[in-house]
Amino acid sequence: MRLPLFVAAASLAALLSTACNRGVSVNTPTDPPVSGSVNGNDTPNPTSANTTDLRASATAAFDTTARPKWLADRIQYHLAEPKQNPAVQITRYSYKGQVVYYETLGCCDQFSNLYNQQGKMLCHPEGGLTGRGDGQCPDFDKNKTGETLVWRDPR
Template identity: 35%
Template sequence: MKNSIKIVAGLFLSSLAIMSCTDLELEKDVPNCIKQKIKKIQKEDVHNPPASVWEWKVESHTYYYITSNCCDQYNYLFDENCNVICAPDGGFSGTGDGNCPDFTAEIEKTLIWEDNRK
């Protein structure tokens, strides 16, 4: 009986490990560091409002905008190497950190991922 329980527990833990290693299925190809940020969010409690990741294309540059958990926190914009560029919005004032480039061209925004957990 004890061996049966150990086998079932082992199979359960193995299946959890396999599921946590699976690749994200995203509509677009994104840098690995952005995928890792999404996987980190998936391990946290559901954000309020739910987290989302957007691709921003401006002229020849690609950025990734990631929403934060709840109010008064910055929503950060990252480059393709996951370096923080700025916080376009969020924070106590809701207007970001004031360090974003002055985007003169139109920003093409595409939803990459949204947390659909309840």
């Protein structure tokens, strides 16, 4: 029983050492060909840096127009607190003919908040143990329009 295992291990070691000793070179399309020219024109070297950056922008584009004072104070409150995961964000909507601000709060059964333009709490559309909020505005998700991101915790 030990002999086949020993033979298999020795064979694997020999195979790996052979594979590792092979020289592998990688050429990119912008390298000049080794033998002069290939069929047609050579691929030219890039003339400028990449213009596409696939990383997310470090700062999001927030709508800072006409933020009520109570909302600016609320943002400062969040910045003074430890960062939550997921990050707190505030979005402006139109709901039942008025401007409202929807505030998401961190994780795990916390209520989201919906404020009117004067900063009065209207309801908790989501969160809690059921995930359905406090039941005071069950149609918010269906009837909200005009979504505009106002602020997301950048930390």
